[in-house]
Amino acid sequence: MLEVYHLRKEDKALHYERVSSSEEVKGINLDLLLRCILMVNHVDAIKTFQQALQK
Numbered sequence: 001m002l003e004v005y006h007l008r009k010e011d012k013a014l015h016y017e018r019v020s021s022s023e024e025v026k027g028i029n030l031d032l033l034l035r036c037i038l039m040v041n042h043v044d045a046i047k048t049f050q051q052a053l054q055k
Contacts, residue, residue, distance in 0.1 A: 001034075002030055002033065002034040002037070003018055004018070004019050004020075004021070004022055004030060005017060005018050005019065006019045006023050006024075029052065032048075032049065032052050033049070035048075036048055036049045
Protein backbone atom coordinates (compact mmCIF):
# COMPACT_ATOMS: atom_id res chain seq x y z
CA MET A 1 0.00 0.00 0.00
CA LEU A 2 1.25 3.46 -0.89
CA GLU A 3 -0.05 6.45 1.02
CA VAL A 4 0.59 10.10 0.16
CA TYR A 5 0.42 12.89 2.70
CA HIS A 6 0.40 16.65 2.28
CA LEU A 7 1.70 19.00 4.93
CA ARG A 8 -1.02 21.46 5.94
CA LYS A 9 -0.85 24.60 8.01
CA GLU A 10 -3.79 25.67 10.13
CA ASP A 11 -3.23 28.80 12.15
CA LYS A 12 0.25 28.21 13.57
CA ALA A 13 0.02 24.41 13.69
CA LEU A 14 1.35 22.04 11.05
CA HIS A 15 -0.08 18.59 10.39
CA TYR A 16 -0.08 15.95 7.68
CA GLU A 17 -3.27 15.02 5.87
CA ARG A 18 -3.59 11.87 3.81
CA VAL A 19 -4.56 12.64 0.20
CA SER A 20 -5.68 10.37 -2.63
CA SER A 21 -3.29 11.85 -5.18
CA SER A 22 -0.19 13.98 -5.22
CA GLU A 23 -0.91 17.69 -5.07
CA GLU A 24 2.65 18.54 -6.09
CA VAL A 25 3.03 16.18 -9.06
CA LYS A 26 -0.23 16.35 -10.96
CA GLY A 27 -1.31 13.37 -13.03
CA ILE A 28 0.77 10.72 -11.26
CA ASN A 29 -1.18 7.49 -10.98
CA LEU A 30 -0.27 6.22 -7.51
CA ASP A 31 -1.44 2.66 -8.26
CA LEU A 32 0.85 2.54 -11.29
CA LEU A 33 3.73 4.02 -9.28
CA LEU A 34 3.31 1.37 -6.59
CA ARG A 35 3.14 -1.41 -9.19
CA CYS A 36 6.38 -0.16 -10.75
CA ILE A 37 8.11 0.20 -7.37
CA LEU A 38 7.30 -3.44 -6.62
CA MET A 39 8.68 -4.74 -9.93
CA VAL A 40 11.83 -6.82 -9.53
CA ASN A 41 13.33 -5.68 -12.82
CA HIS A 42 13.98 -1.95 -12.57
CA VAL A 43 14.38 -1.59 -16.35
CA ASP A 44 10.88 -3.01 -16.90
CA ALA A 45 9.56 -0.75 -14.15
CA ILE A 46 11.01 2.36 -15.80
CA LYS A 47 9.70 1.37 -19.23
CA THR A 48 6.23 0.65 -17.85
CA PHE A 49 6.09 3.97 -16.02
CA GLN A 50 7.37 5.95 -19.01
CA GLN A 51 4.89 4.30 -21.36
CA ALA A 52 2.02 5.17 -19.04
CA LEU A 53 3.13 8.80 -18.83
CA GLN A 54 3.16 9.11 -22.62
CA LYS A 55 -0.51 8.08 -22.93
